[in-house]
Amino acid sequence: MQNLLSNLKITINEKLYVKDPETSELGLNILKNSILLIDEIGFEAFTFKKLGERIQSNESSIYRYFENKHKLLVYLTSWYWSWMEYRMAFATTNVSNPVEKLEKAIKLVTENIADDNATPHINEGILSRIIVEEFTKTLMTKEVDNENKEGFFLVYKRVINRIIDIIKEVNPNYPFAKSLASNIVEGSLHQHFLKNHLKTITNLSEKECATEFYTDMAKKILL
Amino acid sequence: MQNLLSNLKITINEKLYVKDPETSELGLNILKNSILLIDEIGFEAFTFKKLGERIQSNESSIYRYFENKHKLLVYLTSWYWSWMEYRMAFATTNVSNPVEKLEKAIKLVTENIADDNATPHINEGILSRIIVEEFTKTLMTKEVDNENKEGFFLVYKRVINRIIDIIKEVNPNYPFAKSLASNIVEGSLHQHFLKNHLKTITNLSEKECATEFYTDMAKKILL
DNA sequence: CAAATATAATAGTATTACTATCAAAGTTCA
DNA sequence: TGAACTTTGATAGTAATACTATTATATTTG
Numbered sequence: 380m381q382n383l384l385s386n387l388k389i390t391i392n393e394k395l396y397v398k399d400p401e402t403s404e405l406g407l408n409i410l411k412n413s414i415l416l417i418d419e420i421g422f423e424a425f426t427f428k429k430l431g432e433r434i435q436s437n438e439s440s441i442y443r444y445f446e447n448k449h450k451l452l453v454y455l456t457s458w459y460w461s462w463m464e465y466r467m468a469f470a471t472t473n474v475s476n477p478v479e480k481l482e483k484a485i486k487l488v489t490e491n492i493a494d495d496n497a498t499p500h501i502n503e504g505i506l507s508r509i510i511v512e513e514f515t516k517t518l519m520t521k522e523v524d525n526e527n528k529e530g531f532f533l534v535y536k537r538v539i540n541r542i543i544d545i546i547k548e549v550n551p552n553y554p555f556a557k558s559l560a561s562n563i564v565e566g567s568l569h570q571h572f573l574k575n576h577l578k579t580i581t582n583l584s585e586k587e588c589a590t591e592f593y594t595d596m597a598k599k600i601l602l
Numbered sequence: 603m604q605n606l607l608s609n610l611k612i613t614i615n616e617k618l619y620v621k622d623p624e625t626s627e628l629g630l631n632i633l634k635n636s637i638l639l640i641d642e643i644g645f646e647a648f649t650f651k652k653l654g655e656r657i658q659s660n661e662s663s664i665y666r667y668f669e670n671k672h673k674l675l676v677y678l679t680s681w682y683w684s685w686m687e688y689r690m691a692f693a694t695t696n697v698s699n700p701v702e703k704l705e706k707a708i709k710l711v712t713e714n715i716a717d718d719n720a721t722p723h724i725n726e727g728i729l730s731r732i733i734v735e736e737f738t739k740t741l742m743t744k745e746v747d748n749e750n751k752e753g754f755f756l757v758y759k760r761v762i763n764r765i766i767d768i769i770k771e772v773n774p775n776y777p778f779a780k781s782l783a784s785n786i787v788e789g790s791l792h793q794h795f796l797k798n799h800l801k802t803i804t805n806l807s808e809k810e811c812a813t814e815f816y817t818d819m820a821k822k823i824l825l
Numbered sequence: 826c827a828a829a830t831a832t833a834a835t836a837g838t839a840t841t842a843c844t845a846t847c848a849a850a851g852t853t854c855a
Numbered sequence: 856t857g858a859a860c861t862t863t864g865a866t867a868g869t870a871a872t873a874c875t876a877t878t879a880t881a882t883t884t885g
Contacts, residue, residue, distance in 0.1 A: 421744035437833050515738050521644035523799045539803045555815045558805045562789045569788050576746045580762045582781040592778045599823045660864050
């Protein structure tokens with residue numbers, strides 16, 4: 380994975396940034412440390428001023444890369460889903476058996492993520508924690524509809540569409556392929572959140588992932 | 603439902619308010635109009651100042667009822683889940699067949715909610731929209747663990763626990779009763795969100811509810 | 826070497842999320 | 856009736872946030 384991904388430049392919707400952060404030292408530093416800082420103090424408490432202090436740079440310099448912290452978060456989550464899409468494409472090509480393909484796809488979106496060292500400036504393990512704790516907040520704003528039109532959530536939808544296609548291959552007669560796919564992806568994030576914070580209403584324990592639960596679900600529903 | 607509920611005083615965790623809003627005109631006005639205003643402009647843009655202007659009262663007066671807008675939102679969502687719990691208890695008592703009981707419970711948490719006129723100061727239909735758009739934000743903060751210890755989310759967990767119990771009645775051998783229950787409740791909110799904003803990744807159409815999808819899911823998994 | 830570009834530093838604005846104080850109005854009850 | 860208490864309103868003030876604008880400085884590039 381490492382070698383393949385290090386050649387891959389993940390492309391992000393240009394409307395999400397003012398200046399492409401991948402093109403400079405400062406930009407890469409913003410990406411790297413925003414992930415660490417959001418993970419540490421949470422997105423609400425995260426500000427460009429605090430990030431500036433941390434990377435010994437100025438608030439105003441960060442504004443030259445991102446209009447506001449919301450767009451930075453959408454950038455980071457887009458990166459994550461793009462990375463996920465790539466891994467999914469890689470894991471499912473040349474798998475002829477649809478059930479096996481579905482199992483692999485579900486595993487990818489439900490498992491615990493560790494840093495894969497693919498990119499030095501992005502720690503995928505920590506980024507995945509941010510996805511669990513903050514991703515839905517990128518959607519749940521009064522600007523969703525506009526931002527959706529602008530294509531901010533395209534990559535996320537593309538990941539779900541891949542799963543929808545596999546579900547249809549497994550069982551073309553199942554009438555809720557879209558809802559099942561989105562339920563698995565979003566539901567998995569939520570189960571991870573619950574295992575960390577509201578442990579009494581999930582079966583996942585501390586270090587467990589959601590793979591077993593959702594694989595079982597998909598198979599019972601589709602087969 | 604109407605008559606029964608009008609006699610019911612929904613009790614909310616005392617730590618959520620400074621002064622019980624149900625004990626005065628101003629308090630009831632705060633509840634009523636905060637629901638309308640949050641629905642209109644979204645929770646991010648909602649402030650006590652704007653609410654004060656709307657109800658022709660003063661910002662400082664609202665602070666005498668709620669410490670901050672987050673606690674007000676937790677209050678409102680607690681009210682909703684308490685109301686839901688009551689409806690669920692009512693709908694499932696004296697139903698001996700577990701499958702039928704499960705169907706009724708799933709219907710309640712997945713259907714579209716209309717104002718039931720049970721309480722003049724709370725429009726349940728609009729409140730349910732707030733639940734869809736804002737509820738997860740009450741959980742996804744850096745303070746979840748503390749607030750969970752303080753019992754802020756007890757009512758929500760109680761609703762899910764009722765479903766867990768019914769699932770166990772239906773199939774005592776199913777190993778993921780907790781995750782299935784929390785998945786249905788949270789997942790249903792998410793599907794409603796998707797049908798409003800990201801229509802391409804859900805099968806629910808405009809005015810449809812999530813009942814059919816989740817009833818089908820539960821039955822295929824448990825029976 | 827000049828021009829262009831990137832970053833840093835500083836200052837400033839409007840809004841938010843409060844806290845504090847004091848006055849006015851209404852209510853209670855002795 | 857009138858003193859005491861409660862509730863609300865009005866005003867002012869603070870620290871932090873989320874920016875924008877300007878200018879200086881350093882670096883790169885052609």
